[in-house]
Amino acid sequence: MATAPDKTRKLRKNSEPMDRDELRDAYANMLLIRRFEEKAGQLYGMGLIAGFCHLYIGQEAVVVGMQHCIGKGDQVITSYRDHGHMLACGMDPKGVMAELTGRASGYSRGKGGSMHMFSKEKGFFGGHGIVGAQVSLGTGLGFANWYRGNDRVALTYFGEGAANQGQVYESFNLANLMKLPVVFIIENNRYAMGTSVERASASRDLSLNGVPWGMPSLSVDGMDVQAVKAAGEEAVAHCRQAKGPFLLEMKTYRYRGHSMSDPAKYRTREEVQRMRAEHDPLDAAKKRLEELGIAEDELKALDNAIKARVQEAAEFAQSSPEPDPSDLFTDVLVES
Amino acid sequence: MTDILMPALSPTMTEGKLAKWLKQPGDEVKSGDVIAEIETDKATMEVEAVDEGKLAEILVPEGTEGVAVNAVIARLASEGGTASPAPAPAQAPSPAPAPAPTAAPKAPARHAPATPQEPAETDWGPTKTMTVREALREAMSLEMRADDNVFLMGEEVAQYQGAYKISQGMLDEFGPKRVIDTPITEHGFTGMAVGAAMNGLKPIVEFMTFNFAMQAIDQIINSAAKTLYMSGGQMGCPIVFRGPNGAAARVGAQHSQCYASWYAHCPGLKVVAPWSAADAKGLMRAAIRDPNPVIFLENEILYGHSFECPTAEDFILPIGKAKIERAGTDVTILAFSIMVDVALKAADALAEQGVSAEVINLRTIRPLDIETIVASVKKTNRVVSLEEGWPFAGIGAEIIATVVEHCFDWLDAPPARVTGVDVPMPYAANLEKLALPQPEWVVDAVKTFF
Structure with a gap:
């Protein structure tokens, strides 16, 4: 098996742990995603959300930790498991939930659904339904930054399943050849639909998949929001200094099925329960917050405020009108 | 008290069997706990709790078949009254009502040109002779000088000066950041x-x-063409995909295919196929300025052909407008790209036989200039479509369906199609010639009308 040069394997500096306020923000952002996704699952069960619906529960630390490394003008792009990324980017839960229910007030005016939402204002470039396609697109987002000569960075997320697609490696080659500011983030949740990473990838360490192109990389505990942020800061700094792309492998886990109709027979109930009990990113952050002296009452109040926000989104998503039939024909082409 | 409802566990599930309860009344339930197993026609699925609290009562015993989605199956007592600010509605909600079945929605009229612009045949004044190759290069260079956001990329476009020398000299002028x-x-x-x-x-x-481009067609269709629609109009994709299309000469099946009907099939794309140098220059400028993805189908053989081309600084042609290359009264021949040459030769031959043919150069395949086509057919009452691509579901099929829809009563003869032969392109010189439309094929098709 290939081994990477040592320099690609260790954090260059020991990042400061998040302070109390930052960790509380991160916890709140993760909790918003968790509660939103639980509600989305519930609405799906009630028939209010249809089609494909891929929940992010379990993986919250990845996107929240990375979001703490970037700012306005940077770009984020991901696959179809995208609700968490949208919320982390600051998109309004009401608009996201209304898109899930297929309503006119959704981010794509009801024409995209769970897998296809965008917000240029928040730097979120989708939401893409073809496995791996967003990796080339994200490389192009970074290309535009390079072309303009600014220091912006494109965070390009994909799963360990997509990591077997040919265009991922075409993109690695292009990004390294042209020194494009792209952070490639593999969210390794261990299962590509029902196929475990061991059954799908001959590479036993996905963080080494960029080695042939000389791409620096880190393997990260994706269940620890502070570890994610520390690695993300190094990757983003590398890109901002015009040194080219960076690869992060986030070792994470999804608690729910691939989509809503997944009976999840490819893994044991015990495995899921063990991850939830021993590695939950929210539990870990909550425990740390308590150690930092945040009272349980305050955390409870936070939880209730987030639940109320999600409930408001759910009610908005159910009460908003469906798109007007005339919208069937709009947005096919930009009328010049 | 919170109702627990029978969940839908797939996009198509309407009912299922409540196979097993894993929690009993009095048990504490946490979010994420498995509370029951449900069998659908596809699989046995586990139901996880969404809310927290104590299971108060079970309303549907295990083993019950045909439990409707959204029926109340159990009740949960919430802890301390705070954990569940979001009780499910007491009455089982029904999914948003689908609109009652109605007639198929009516698309906006296709008569109107999709992009109303100046008339196609503006008099642009003085011309000079140039090749299609030079016209394409000049159009790209003019637009790159005018707009820093425009750049050219592809295999061998820069240092090699272009595989077909379209981009010759452009690296020198624009540098490696814009010619990549x-x-x-x-x-x-x-x-x-x-x-x-x-x-x-x-x-x-x-x-x-x-x-x-077949290697990349997913990105062209699924990403470039559809994202504007999927984003409710937010994410435009102003991009031009260009290069030679169709048969060159003796390069065999994998390098000799017309993709006009592949791309023209897809909403969200514009598809342009120039013939002359003026077409190439005017339409390339329009394609680069267009805020949508444009497929620009060139032809390798035409690259070296010379035509008169306007020299006016602001010369541009509208996408979506065809051009009458030769006026006539007895039959309309519709063609694009290099087939316009074949159509004009056929028109010469027909003139010798006393038949006056009108030749229309489509210029744009999508949006198709239905107005110009229909006006011509209403005048000549006969129509032949001509393309080098394959017949099945080809551009000719679309054109003839359109003609029949719009001017059936004006037709004096069944419309005819002349196409490339329905085989992969052979290599042998004689076989290749037999596979591609010749002027005589058009003449023969027209003769059947009289």
Whole structure:
């Protein structure tokens, strides 16, 4: 098996742990995603959300930790498991939930659904339904930054399943050849639909998949929001200094099925329960917050405020009108 | 008290069997706990609790079949009254009502030109002779001088000066940041260009030939063409995909295919196929300025052909307008790209036999200039479509269906199609000639009308 040069394997500096306020923000952002996704699952069960619906529960630390490394003008792009990324980017839960229910007030005016939402204002470039396609697109987002000569960075997320697609490696080659500011983030949740990473990838360490192109990389505990942020800061700094792309492998886990109709027979109930009990990113952050002296009452109040926000989104998503039939024909082409 | 409802566990489930309860009344339930197993026609699925509290009562015993989605199956007592600010509605909600079945929605009229612009045949004043190759290069260079966001990328476009020398000299003028050599990696660089367009740039992507774009067609259709619609109008993709299309000469099946009908099939794309140098220059400028993805189908053989081309600084042609290359009264011949040459030769031959043929150069395949086509057919009452691509579901099929829909009563004869032969392109010189439309084929088709 290939081994990477040592320099690609260790954090260059020991990042400061998040302070109390930052960790509380991160916890709140993760909790918003968790509660939103639980509600989305519930609405799906009630028939209010249809089609494909891929929940992010379990993986919250990845996107929240990375979001703490970037700012306005940077770009984020991901696959179809995208609700968490949208919320982390600051998109309004009401608009996201209304898109899930297929309503006119959704981010794509009801024409995209769970897998296809965008917000240029928040730097979120989708939401893409073809496995791996967003990796080339994200490389192009970074290309535009390079072309303009600014220091912006494109965070390009994909799963360990997509990591077997040919265009991922075409993109690695292009990004390294042209020194494009792209952070490639593999969210390794261990299962590509029902196929475990061991059954799908001959590479036993996905963080080494960029080695042939000389791409620096880190393997990260994706269940620890502070570890994610520390690695993300190094990757983003590398890109901002015009040194080219960076690869992060986030070792994470999804608690729910691939989509809503997944009976999840490819893994044991015990495995899921063990991850939830021993590695939950929210539990870990909550425990740390308590150690930092945040009272349980305050955390409870936070939880209730987030639940109320999600409930408001759910009610908005159910009460908003469906798109007007005339919208069937709009947005096919930009009328010049 | 919170109702627990029978969940839908797949996009198509309407009812299921409550196979087993894993929690009993009095048990504490936490979010994420499995509370029951449900059998659908596809699988046995576990039901996880969403809310927290104590299971108060079970309303549907295990083993019950045919439990409707959204029926109340159990009740949960919430802890301390605070954990569940979001009780499910007491009455089982029903999914948003689908609109009652109605007649198929009516698309906006296709008569109107999709992009109303200045008349196609503006008099642009003085002309000079130039090749299609020079016209394409001049159009790209003019637009790149005018707009810093426009750049050219593709295989061999820069240092090699273009596989077909279209971009000759452009690296010198614009530098390596705007004339970019890519590795041979169509899928990757096409996706990268589409991402750059989503992020505000205006790429021109050269495919060495459109045959190689098949490696990248997912990015062209699923990413470039559909994202505007899927984003409710937010994410435009101003990009031009260009390169030689169709048969060249003796390059065999994998390098000799017309992709006009492949791309013209897809909403969200515009498809342009120039014939002359003026077409190439005017339409390329329009394609680069267009805020949508444009497929620009060139022809290798035409690159070296010379035509008169307007010299006016602001010369441009509208996408979506056909041009009458030769006026006539007895039959309309519709063609695009190099088949316009074949149509004009056929018209010469027909003139010798006393038949006056009108030749229309389509210029744009999508949106099709139905107005010009219909007006001509209403005048001549006979129509032949001519293309080098395959017949099945080809452009001719679409054109003739359109003619029949719009002017059936004006037709004096069944419309005719002349197409490339329905086989992969052979290599042998004699066989290749037999596979591609010749002027005589058009003459023969027209003669059946009289």
